[in-house]
Amino acid sequence: MLSRVADSILWMSRYIERAENVARFIDVNQKLTLGFQRGLRTQWEPLIHTTGDEKQFKELYGNEYTQENVVNFLTFEDRNPNSISSCLKFARENARCVRENLSNAIWEAINKFYLIVKEFPRDAMVLQHPHRLLDVVKQQSQLIVGAAETTLSHGDAWNFSRLGRCIERGDKTSRILDVKYYILLPTVQDVGGNVDIIQWSALLNSTSGLQMYRRQYGRIHPQKVVEFLVLDRLFPRSMHYCLIHADEALRALSGSQPYAYANPAEQLLGRMKTNMDYLSVDDIVNRGLHEFIDTYQRQLNDLGKLINDVVCNSSLHSQWQHQLQS
Amino acid sequence: MHSRLTECSMFDSYPLPACYDELLTADHQSRFPTVTERLQQLSFSELAQRQHTTEERLRDLGITFAVYGHQDGTEKVWPFDILPRVIGAEEWQTVEQGLKQRIYALNLFIQDIYNEQRVIKEGVVPEEMIRTAATFREQCVGHTPPAGVWTHITGTDLIRHQDGQFYVLEDNLRCPSGVSYVLENREVMKRVLPEVFNGQAVASIEDYPERLLDTLLATAPVGASAPVAVLLTPGVYNSAYFEHSFLAQQMGIELVQGSDLVVMDGYLFMKTTRGLKKVDVVYRRIDDLFMDPRAFRDDSVIGVPGLMEVHRQGRVTLANAPGTGIADDKAIYAYVPAIVKFFTGEDPILPNVPTFICADPVQRQHVLTHLEELVVKxxxxxxxxxxxxxxxxxxxxxxxxxxxIQEDPRNYIAQPMLQLSTVPTICGKNIEPRHVDLRPFILLGGMEMEDIYVLPGGLTRVALVKNSMIVNSSQGGGSKDTWVLF
Structure with a gap:
C-alpha cells in the first residue's frame, strides 16, 4: 500500500472515531444537566477540558461556558478543528484521497455522514436539544465501522483503519476518565468515600459501558469503574483493549514475529501493552490515576508520530527497509 | 421505423427546434419508437420524481467535479438528465469506423512527426505549422514509445449539424476526461429507469475499465513480465479528481500523486509501506509540462523529477505519451483529413468542421472580415x-x-458557427430541447486497426441553459446517458 494512502486511511478512521467521541462527551453532559439544577458554568466547562481545546474556545467565546456555546463549539464550529463538523470534513477529505482503496459502501457511508451533519439545521433548538444529532453521529460512525468490517478485505487498509480507530479511542476514553475523576474525586482521600452514583453511571454511559459494567461488577464502585475503563481486556472502549487491538493491527501490517518488533512504533506499543497486561487497579490508584493517564496519553501521542514516521519515511519491515521490491 | 406518437403524449407539446433533434423528426415522429413508448408509460410527474431521485443518488455517491474559483469546498454534483440520448446501431457503426480510421492515422502521424517527418517532406503538413506549435515537444524527437502507441486513450468531440451529419470538432489526444461519468450515468439509469431499459438492446459499456487496464498492460515496456500500472493524478483539488479515483478503483490500480513516485537507478518506483515498488505503466492525468520538473517546467510540484528520462529509455510507459498534443493543436486539426488520407489511403469517414487557419494570410483576411459570423478558438x-x-x-x-488574432495569428483558428443538435431534456415543469455534443472514447492497444476499441456511445454533454451551445461542465453543462440501440 502507498505510504500516503496508509497515512490517510489511518487519519480518516481517527477523525470518524473522534467525531463519535465528541458526540459521546456532549451526550453524557446533556443527560447530567437534565438531572441537576447546578450552575451552567460548572456543568459545561469540564467538557472543553476533556477535549483539550480550552485555548481555542476562549479565543472564540471568552469565558462564556454556556450550553449553547459549548455545544456549538463541539458540534458545528468550523473554527474548532476538533468539532464534529470539522472532523467529518477532514475524514471525508482523507477518504476522497484514498477512495480507490475503499469499498463503495465505506465511501458512501462517510460521504453521507458528512452531508447529514453539514445540512443539519443549526439553530438554538438543536443546541438546546442535541440528542437527535448526537444519536445520528454515533449511528453513522458505527455504520462506517460495520461497513469496513463487512466489505473491506481484512488486509492493509483495514488494519490501518483499525489502528487509527484504536489509538483515537484509547486516547478519548482516557480523557473522559481523567476529567471526570478529577471532578468526582478532587483529593486522594476521597477515594472510596461517598460516591455520586449518578455521576459515575453517567461516566460509564458516555462510553456505552454501563450495561457491560453492570453485568461484570454489579454495583457501582469508583475503583471498579477505573478497573473497567482502564484494564478490561474485553470491553471495546477500555484503554487496555485499545492497545491490545492496535498492537494486533500493527503486527498484522508488519508481519513481525512474536516476542520481537520490526520498527520503533511496534516497540513502543508493545511496551505499553505489556505493561498494562500485568497491572492491577491498585498499582494505578497508588501511583495516581491522573499521572497514569497522563503518561498513557503522552505515549499514544509519541506512538502516532512514530507510526507516521515509519509509514512515510521507511518501512514497516525493518529487514526490507532498503530492499527494492520488483 | 418512425411512428406517430400516441395522443396526449409527453412529447406533444415539445417545441421542435430549427436544428436537428436526436429524438423527434421535423414532423414530430419518434426516431426510436421503442424508447418513446416506454417513456410515455410514465407520467411527467413520475419522470420528474425519478429525476429528483437521481440527483439525490449522485449526491450520496459523491459524484462531483471541482469548479475552479468557487467557494464552499469547490465541489459540485455532476448535473445529469435522465432522458437518454439514443443513437441507432447502423449509424453508430459508421461513427465507430470513422473514429478507428482517424485514431489509427493520428497515432502514425505523431510517430512520424517525432521521427521521419514524411508528412512534412511529402507536403501534407507545412513544416512551419509543426515548428510553431506550442505542443511540439523537442524532448520526444527520435522516440518510439512501447508498442508504438502514443495515444492510448482518446476522447473525440463530435457534433451533429443541422444536415444530420456528425462532424469531428476536436480530437482530445492528451488527457480526455468524462468516461467515469459515462459509466456512472449508466449505473444510475439502470437504477432509476429500469422499465425503460428493460427489453431494449442497449450496447453495454460496463467492461470499459477492464479494456482500459488491458490497453495499459498491453503497452507496458518490453521485458516487464507482470507489469504494474498506476494512475497519476495532480491531486484531490483537480477538477477531474473524481474520475481519477473512480478509474483507479475500477481497475484496481494505485492512484498516485507525484510525491508518491521516485526515480532511482533508472527506473520508476512508488513509495509503499513495504518499501519501494517498481512501476511499469503510468496512466497519467497531468499535463506534459507538469510531469517532470527536470524535463519541462521546473516550477512543477506535482511532477516526478527524472520521469521523462525513464520514459525515453523505454523503461516506463506513459499513457498518453508526452508529445501527443501536437495532433491536438487546433490548427493542425485542419490538416487531419489529409493526414488520414496519407496514412490510410482512404477518404476520411468522419468530416472535419471547415476551419480557417489565421496563420495563413489569405485565410486570416477572410476571418477578420467575417468575425461576426465565425467562432474563434x-x-x-x-x-x-x-x-x-x-x-x-x-x-x-x-x-x-x-x-x-493580429498580434498572434498562429494561436487562432476560426470555424463557422455550427448548430448543435438537441435532445429532449427535463427543464422544470416541461420537456424542452437542449443542445448536446458527443464524446466517444477510443482505446488504442497497438499500432494496428484491430487494436482499437471504441466505447459504444460515449459522453453526451448537454447545455442546460436554454439556447446555449456551451456544454462544458465548468460553464453550465450537464450530461445524459447515451444509448447505442440495436
Missing part, C-alpha cells in the same frame, strides 16, 4: 476557454478578438 486551449462566438459577441469583444 485559441489553438491550444481545452475546456471551452478563450472561445469567442462571433454572432453572440459584443462589438468590444469582437474588436478585442481581432486585435489578438
Amino acid at each position: 485559441p489553438t491550444n486551449e481545452a475546456g471551452g476557454y478563450g472561445i469567442v462566438l462571433g454572432p453572440k459577441a459584443s462589438k468590444a469583444e469582437l474588436e478585442e478578438c481581432r486585435q489578438r
Whole structure:
C-alpha cells in the first residue's frame, strides 16, 4: 500500500472515531444537566477540558461556558478543528484521497455522514436539544465501522483503519476518565468515600459501558469503574483493549514475529501493552490515576508520530527497509 | 421505423427546434419508437420524481467535479438528465469506423512527426505549422514509445449539424476526461429507469475499465513480465479528481500523486509501506509540462523529477505519451483529413468542421472580415476557454478578438458557427430541447486497426441553459446517458 494512502486511511478512521467521541462527551453532559439544577458554568466547562481545546474556545467565546456555546463549539464550529463538523470534513477529505482503496459502501457511508451533519439545521433548538444529532453521529460512525468490517478485505487498509480507530479511542476514553475523576474525586482521600452514583453511571454511559459494567461488577464502585475503563481486556472502549487491538493491527501490517518488533512504533506499543497486561487497579490508584493517564496519553501521542514516521519515511519491515521490491 | 406518437403524449407539446433533434423528426415522429413508448408509460410527474431521485443518488455517491474559483469546498454534483440520448446501431457503426480510421492515422502521424517527418517532406503538413506549435515537444524527437502507441486513450468531440451529419470538432489526444461519468450515468439509469431499459438492446459499456487496464498492460515496456500500472493524478483539488479515483478503483490500480513516485537507478518506483515498488505503466492525468520538473517546467510540484528520462529509455510507459498534443493543436486539426488520407489511403469517414487557419494570410483576411459570423478558438486551449462566438459577441469583444488574432495569428483558428443538435431534456415543469455534443472514447492497444476499441456511445454533454451551445461542465453543462440501440 502507498505510504500516503496508509497515512490517510489511518487519519480518516481517527477523525470518524473522534467525531463519535465528541458526540459521546456532549451526550453524557446533556443527560447530567437534565438531572441537576447546578450552575451552567460548572456543568459545561469540564467538557472543553476533556477535549483539550480550552485555548481555542476562549479565543472564540471568552469565558462564556454556556450550553449553547459549548455545544456549538463541539458540534458545528468550523473554527474548532476538533468539532464534529470539522472532523467529518477532514475524514471525508482523507477518504476522497484514498477512495480507490475503499469499498463503495465505506465511501458512501462517510460521504453521507458528512452531508447529514453539514445540512443539519443549526439553530438554538438543536443546541438546546442535541440528542437527535448526537444519536445520528454515533449511528453513522458505527455504520462506517460495520461497513469496513463487512466489505473491506481484512488486509492493509483495514488494519490501518483499525489502528487509527484504536489509538483515537484509547486516547478519548482516557480523557473522559481523567476529567471526570478529577471532578468526582478532587483529593486522594476521597477515594472510596461517598460516591455520586449518578455521576459515575453517567461516566460509564458516555462510553456505552454501563450495561457491560453492570453485568461484570454489579454495583457501582469508583475503583471498579477505573478497573473497567482502564484494564478490561474485553470491553471495546477500555484503554487496555485499545492497545491490545492496535498492537494486533500493527503486527498484522508488519508481519513481525512474536516476542520481537520490526520498527520503533511496534516497540513502543508493545511496551505499553505489556505493561498494562500485568497491572492491577491498585498499582494505578497508588501511583495516581491522573499521572497514569497522563503518561498513557503522552505515549499514544509519541506512538502516532512514530507510526507516521515509519509509514512515510521507511518501512514497516525493518529487514526490507532498503530492499527494492520488483 | 418512425411512428406517430400516441395522443396526449409527453412529447406533444415539445417545441421542435430549427436544428436537428436526436429524438423527434421535423414532423414530430419518434426516431426510436421503442424508447418513446416506454417513456410515455410514465407520467411527467413520475419522470420528474425519478429525476429528483437521481440527483439525490449522485449526491450520496459523491459524484462531483471541482469548479475552479468557487467557494464552499469547490465541489459540485455532476448535473445529469435522465432522458437518454439514443443513437441507432447502423449509424453508430459508421461513427465507430470513422473514429478507428482517424485514431489509427493520428497515432502514425505523431510517430512520424517525432521521427521521419514524411508528412512534412511529402507536403501534407507545412513544416512551419509543426515548428510553431506550442505542443511540439523537442524532448520526444527520435522516440518510439512501447508498442508504438502514443495515444492510448482518446476522447473525440463530435457534433451533429443541422444536415444530420456528425462532424469531428476536436480530437482530445492528451488527457480526455468524462468516461467515469459515462459509466456512472449508466449505473444510475439502470437504477432509476429500469422499465425503460428493460427489453431494449442497449450496447453495454460496463467492461470499459477492464479494456482500459488491458490497453495499459498491453503497452507496458518490453521485458516487464507482470507489469504494474498506476494512475497519476495532480491531486484531490483537480477538477477531474473524481474520475481519477473512480478509474483507479475500477481497475484496481494505485492512484498516485507525484510525491508518491521516485526515480532511482533508472527506473520508476512508488513509495509503499513495504518499501519501494517498481512501476511499469503510468496512466497519467497531468499535463506534459507538469510531469517532470527536470524535463519541462521546473516550477512543477506535482511532477516526478527524472520521469521523462525513464520514459525515453523505454523503461516506463506513459499513457498518453508526452508529445501527443501536437495532433491536438487546433490548427493542425485542419490538416487531419489529409493526414488520414496519407496514412490510410482512404477518404476520411468522419468530416472535419471547415476551419480557417489565421496563420495563413489569405485565410486570416477572410476571418477578420467575417468575425461576426465565425467562432474563434485559441489553438491550444481545452475546456471551452478563450472561445469567442462571433454572432453572440459584443462589438468590444469582437474588436478585442481581432486585435489578438493580429498580434498572434498562429494561436487562432476560426470555424463557422455550427448548430448543435438537441435532445429532449427535463427543464422544470416541461420537456424542452437542449443542445448536446458527443464524446466517444477510443482505446488504442497497438499500432494496428484491430487494436482499437471504441466505447459504444460515449459522453453526451448537454447545455442546460436554454439556447446555449456551451456544454462544458465548468460553464453550465450537464450530461445524459447515451444509448447505442440495436
